[in-house]
Amino acid sequence: MTARFRISLDDLTPNNLGVLRRINSVVLPTTYSDTWYKDSLKVGELAKLAFFDEVPVGAIRCSLETGKDKNKIYIMTLAVLSAYRGYGIGKQLVEHIIKYAKTTSVKEIYCHVWVGNEEAMAWYERVGFTKCELVAGYYRKMDPAGDAYIFKKIIE
Amino acid sequence: MSARQVPKQRYLAPKEAASFRQVLKLYETHQYKKAIKVADTILKKYPEHGETLAMKGLILTFLDQRSEGHELIKLGLKNDISSFICWHVYGLFHRTEKNFDEAAKCYMRALKFDPGNGNILRDLSLLQMQMRNFDGFVTSRKQILSQRPEIRQNWTALAVGYGMMANYDLAESILQKYEDAMTEPAKPDDTEHSELLLFKNWVIYQRGDIQRALDDLEKISAFVLDKLCVLEYRAKYLLELGRLEDAAKVYRKLINRNPDSKEYFVGLEKATGVTDNIPRRKVLYNELAKKFKRSDVAKSTPLYFLEGDEFQAAMSDYLTGLLSRGVPSAYVNMKPHYANEVKVKAIEDFVLKYLSTVIADSSNGSPSNGNGTTNGTSENTPSTYLWTVLYLAQHYSKIGDQTKATQYIEKAIEHTPTLVEAYMVKAKIQKRSGDLQAACETMNQGRELDLQDRFVNSKAGKYYLLANKNEQAVNTISLFTKNDGPGKGVGDLHEMQCLWFITEQGEMFARQGKIGLALKRFHSVKKIVDDWWNDQFDFHQYATRQGTVRTYIDLLKWEDSLHSWSFYTRGAEDAIKMYISLYDTPKSARAAAELEGLSEEERKRVIKKMKRDRAKENKKLEIEKVSEKDDDPLGKNLENTANPLEDAMVFWKPLSGLKEWESLGEEIKKRMDVAKEPEKVVATA
Numbered sequence: 001m002t003a004r005f006r007i008s009l010d011d012l013t014p015n016n017l018g019v020l021r022r023i024n025s026v027v028l029p030t031t032y033s034d035t036w037y038k039d040s041l042k043v044g045e046l047a048k049l050a051f052f053d054e055v056p057v058g059a060i061r062c063s064l065e066t067g068k069d070k071n072k073i074y075i076m077t078l079a080v081l082s083a084y085r086g087y088g089i090g091k092q093l094v095e096h097i098i099k100y101a102k103t104t105s106v107k108e109i110y111c112h113v114w115v116g117n118e119e120a121m122a123w124y125e126r127v128g129f130t131k132c133e134l135v136a137g138y139y140r141k142m143d144p145a146g147d148a149y150i151f152k153k154i155i156e
Numbered sequence: 157m158s159a160r161q162v163p164k165q166r167y168l169a170p171k172e173a174a175s176f177r178q179v180l181k182l183y184e185t186h187q188y189k190k191a192i193k194v195a196d197t198i199l200k201k202y203p204e205h206g207e208t209l210a211m212k213g214l215i216l217t218f219l220d221q222r223s224e225g226h227e228l229i230k231l232g233l234k235n236d237i238s239s240f241i242c243w244h245v246y247g248l249f250h251r252t253e254k255n256f257d258e259a260a261k262c263y264m265r266a267l268k269f270d271p272g273n274g275n276i277l278r279d280l281s282l283l284q285m286q287m288r289n290f291d292g293f294v295t296s297r298k299q300i301l302s303q304r305p306e307i308r309q310n311w312t313a314l315a316v317g318y319g320m321m322a323n324y325d326l327a328e329s330i331l332q333k334y335e336d337a338m339t340e341p342a343k344p345d346d347t348e349h350s351e352l353l354l355f356k357n358w359v360i361y362q363r364g365d366i367q368r369a370l371d372d373l374e375k376i377s378a379f380v381l382d383k384l385c386v387l388e389y390r391a392k393y394l395l396e397l398g399r400l401e402d403a404a405k406v407y408r409k410l411i412n413r414n415p416d417s418k419e420y421f422v423g424l425e426k427a428t429g430v431t432d433n434i435p436r437r438k439v440l441y442n443e444l445a446k447k448f449k450r451s452d453v454a455k456s457t458p459l460y461f462l463e464g465d466e467f468q469a470a471m472s473d474y475l476t477g478l479l480s481r482g483v484p485s486a487y488v489n490m491k492p493h494y495a496n497e498v499k500v501k502a503i504e505d506f507v508l509k510y511l512s513t514v515i516a517d518s519s520n521g522s523p524s525n526g527n528g529t530t531n532g533t534s535e536n537t538p539s540t541y542l543w544t545v546l547y548l549a550q551h552y553s554k555i556g557d558q559t560k561a562t563q564y565i566e567k568a569i570e571h572t573p574t575l576v577e578a579y580m581v582k583a584k585i586q587k588r589s590g591d592l593q594a595a596c597e598t599m600n601q602g603r604e605l606d607l608q609d610r611f612v613n614s615k616a617g618k619y620y621l622l623a624n625k626n627e628q629a630v631n632t633i634s635l636f637t638k639n640d641g642p643g644k645g646v647g648d649l650h651e652m653q654c655l656w657f658i659t660e661q662g663e664m665f666a667r668q669g670k671i672g673l674a675l676k677r678f679h680s681v682k683k684i685v686d687d688w689w690n691d692q693f694d695f696h697q698y699a700t701r702q703g704t705v706r707t708y709i710d711l712l713k714w715e716d717s718l719h720s721w722s723f724y725t726r727g728a729e730d731a732i733k734m735y736i737s738l739y740d741t742p743k744s745a746r747a748a749a750e751l752e753g754l755s756e757e758e759r760k761r762v763i764k765k766m767k768r769d770r771a772k773e774n775k776k777l778e779i780e781k782v783s784e785k786d787d788d789p790l791g792k793n794l795e796n797t798a799n800p801l802e803d804a805m806v807f808w809k810p811l812s813g814l815k816e817w818e819s820l821g822e823e824i825k826k827r828m829d830v831a832k833e834p835e836k837v838v839a840t841a
Contacts, residue, residue, distance in 0.1 A: 005537045018604035019574050026573050053482055053539045056574045056605075083538045083571050 005053050007089055009096055012040055012047040012059075019049055019056045027079035030141075045100045046073065050080070050089045057084040060093040064106070073101055075111035094127050101155045108155060112138055112148040124151040165206060165236050172198045179211050188215045206236025210245040217249060225249070240270035247279065254690055256283050260292075274303055281313070282696045288716075290321045308334065312352060313700040315359070319709060324363040331356040342379065348703030350381040355705045357389065366396050384413070391420075395427055403427040411444070415451035434461055452489070459493060467499060472506045479510065479547060482539040484577055487550040494554055504551060511544045542572050549581050558589045576602045576612055583619060592623040603632070610636050614656075621660045624668060633657065642781035643789075650782045653684045655723045663730060672791030675734060679794065680782065681727030682807060689718055719810035725817070728807040732820055735804035738797070739827055801828050 012020060017037055024032060040047045040061050050058035058080035065072045075097070080089045101109055112135065113120045125131065129151040139146030168176060175198050182191035195212040198205060213228030229249050233242040247262030263280040267273060277296050284293035297314040304310055311334035318327035331352065342349035353376040361369040370393040377386045387410055394403035404427035410420040421444070430437040438458055445454040455477070458470045471493075478486035493499045517536050545568045553561035565582045572578065579602025586595035596619035603609070603616040613636055620629035630644050637645030637652075649657045662677025692715045699708035718724065741749075751759050774790055781789045788794075797803050804824045811817035 005539065015607040016605070018607070022573050022605065053537070055482075055539065055542070055572060057538075057572065081572060081574070083541070087537075 005087070006051075007087065007092055008051045009048045009092060010051060012049060012061075014041060016049060016056070017041065020047070020059045020061065023056070023059045023079050023081060024061075024077055027081065028077060032077070046097065048093055048096055050093055052084050052087065052089065057081045058089045058093060060097065062097060062109075070107040071105050072108045072110060073097060073106050075109065078111070090123065091127050098128075098153065098155070106155055108152060110150055110152045113151055114139060114142075115147045115149060121149065121151070129153045163236075163238065165204065166239060168198065168202060168205065172201060176208060176211075179208070183211065183215055186218075188218050191215050192219075204235050206232040206234070207239050207241045208232070209235060210239075210242045214245045214248060217252065238269050240266040240268075240273060240276065243269065244273075244276050244279070247276075251279075251283065256287050259283055260287065260289075272299060272303065274300060278697075282693065285317075285320075285696045285712075286693050288320075290317055293317045294321070305337070308348065308352070309700045309703070312355070312703060312705055315355070316700060316705050316709065319359060319362070319705075320712065322362075324359050327359045328356065328363065331359065344379075345381070347381055350379060351703040351705065353380055354382065354385055354389075358706055361389070361393070366393050369393055370397065387413075391423055391427075395423060400427045400429060411448070415444075415448035416453055418453050418457075421453055421457060437461060438466065456489060459499075463498075468502050468506070471499070471503060472510075475503070475506060476510065479507075479544050480536065480540050482543045484543075486543065487547055487554075491554070500555060504555075507544065507548055507551065511541075511548065514541050514544055538571070542568055542575065542578075545571070546575075546578055546581060549585065553581070553585045553588055558585055561585045562589075574605060576605050576609060578602075579605070580612060580615060583615070587619070587622065592619070596620045596623040596625060596628070600628075600632070607635070617657065618660055621657075621664045624664055626661070626664065629661070629664075642784060642786065647782055647784075650680055653687070655681060655684060655727075658684075659723075659727050659730075662727065666730060666734060670790075671734065671738070672788075672793075672795035674791070675731060675794040676782075676788075676791030678727045678731035678734070678807070679791075681724065682731070685718060685724045689715055720814050725811065728811060729817075729820065731807045732804045732824065735797075735800040735807075736823055736827065738795075738800040739804075743796075801831065 010016075017040070020040060021037060043061070043063060046060075046062040046064060048060050049056050050060075052058075059077070060075065060079075061077045062073050062075050065074055075094075078090060078093060080093075097109060109129075110132075111124070111129075113124060115121075115134070121131065130153070132150045132152050135148045135150060137145040138148035175194050179191050179195050179198070182188075182194065192212060192215055195208050195215070198208045199212070202208065210229050210232030213225040213230075213232060216222075216225030216228060219225075226249065229242075229246055233239075233246055236242050243262050243266035247259045247266060250256075250259035250262060260280060260283045263276055263283065266276050267280065270276070277300050281293050281296035281300065284290075284296060294314065294317040297310070297317050301310045301314050311330055315327045315330045318324070318330065334352075335356075357369055357372050357376060360372055370390070373386060373389055373393065377390075380386050387406055391403055391406035391410060394400075394406060404424060407420055407424040407427055410417070411424065414420065424444075425431045425437065425440065428436075428440060430440050438461075441454060441458045445451070448454050455474055459467065459474060462470050475486065475490070477483075478489065483489075490503060493503065514536050518538075518541065545564045549561045549564035549568060551561075552558070552564060562582075562585055565578065565585055568575070568578045569582065579598055583595045583599035583602065586592075586598055596616065599612070599616045599619040603612045606612065613632060617629045617633035620626075620632060630646060633649070634645030637648040639645055639648065641647035641651070646661075658677050658680050662674045662681070665671075665674035665677065692711060695708060695711060699705060699711075719728075751762060754762060794803075801824055805828075808817070808821050808824060812821060
């Protein structure tokens, strides 16, 4: 049977920045500033939109952290509209970042996941991330402050 | 001409005579500045020389010195009233002023003094065609043809003239004579010749002799380059001759070439004789839909003639296809059937049922393994649900149930808050519910999702105008216009002849009581449509030279219907009504009405405040200039007209003769009669 739907990724541009805003605002509990969205246009391959049959339904936005010993990519936001989960859209977005990392000097991709988000933790493990240290009180704005696990993927 | 005695006032010494010929040459090659210099040397010696004065005047009009040029032309004519050059020049001047009637009169005078002048005859014939004076056109063209029978376009042009008079016998005989006179056969890639053959064939068909048209078509088909046209003509002729089987074959060939042309399907229906036989008609379309899987015409046409259960079955098949594939135009494709209440109900029942199966499917077969394949057995994806609820929102909005429409559109947006179309539908529902403020905000939300989508940008601009938000409208729409001119994008939108914007903005100004600005926009609408009418002028010569006369005749007919189209009538109706109300309530009465029942002191205060507010507002609106030269950006001159009824008449004139606009014309005329009456009373007293 031929695929009944098509998933594709596309660049973030000034013209579709509104889509990243909308997806993040309905999926994520955190609000991001205008500056943060503006900066999203400067990170190149580290920000992508995902389309399900031409309709934008998911987005990833990372940042590059340059350090003395090694460079890392930090996943700041990864969001897929709830109706479109389970179709491998998030996976394609993360895989895009992994693939991109391999073409650079980046040695590690990591992110924070709230300890209460079982679904997300299981998902990161499925796409090849490892659960690492606990950061107590990472989500300061939560009441009480929420703890987070760091999930890592080492790039060889 | 040399044989004739040169009148005294026209005489030039040989040196100046040579200079004058040089002026004519420089004019023809558009070297205007040089031409003026040479003309001036002639005028030094012969300051009264009429032809030189006229030529200089004409050239000045091309150098943007219209009034000065006009004066010189008139002076030249006065000094040499029997010169064909002076009259020709005056005619050309009128032509550039679009005074076609006056121009034609001048050319006629010029021809009186130089009968048979080819250039003037040609210019005259172009005007005659522009004014649809076919008798005059044919007369001029006959003369031109007798002078230069070796030129093909002279034959074509005369035949076109006869064609426009519906005198197809003469049209054919002219074309036949040209063919007979051809000394050598046309080259195989001669498109003009090919077009001329088809034109003649069209003429024969117009005479009503279909068999002869068909015979002629078979004879010429090898020399005609437009093979598609040969097929189309052949199919039509065979059908009209009653040779149905042959016609059907040709129509099938045509459908093979283009399975999306409704016309071919209709032809095939007639040729197979199924038009009035629904079962057979259905069989035909079933067969065609199987053969041409991507043809929408084949699939959707049966929905027009099927009823009851058969409609139900065909419609559900068709709609399932559209909804499951997420075709954004699903609703638009179905819209024609909304005139039929029974069908509307059937559509509603089906889509509701379809939605419930989609929901049931997704709850027991939702994807979970994350590999891009689903565990469910269903064909449905999240988009199916999305497009189905979107359809229902459009459906309920169309049938007037905005509450249900709102429920469904909210479902769509909750499910996929990133779909531009969903916001557009929601905005429309809000508009229909009467909440224009919310509607424009919603449309803008949609716009923000895709800034490079000009369609949603225009829609947002339009919805702002509907909500009387001029500033947001202009700012939004200016994201897509050239903004180095005046008034942000407004100038460019005039330049681009963007009728919908100009009309909507005019209507907004009218709602806001900004009479001058509103009238100004309505005048812009008229000017644009008039420009389209004037634009055909260039084609009178071009089309006959290129030989594309069948298309040209279509163009002439299109131009003739131009002012009856809604893009003109809407703005014209607005303007006429506004002028009538200006007449009914003169300025003083309008002001008095606003101040009624106020004390003297209050009155003063209100007037002062009104003045202040208006000045403030006007300052803002003055940027609405529509061109660099716009010296009345607020349309004050239009608003302060002394003759509102005559101004209204200008808009109504192109509508005269159209039945649906008769009563509006009566409204103007009635008042004009009343306006005249007092004089009568005085006269009889």
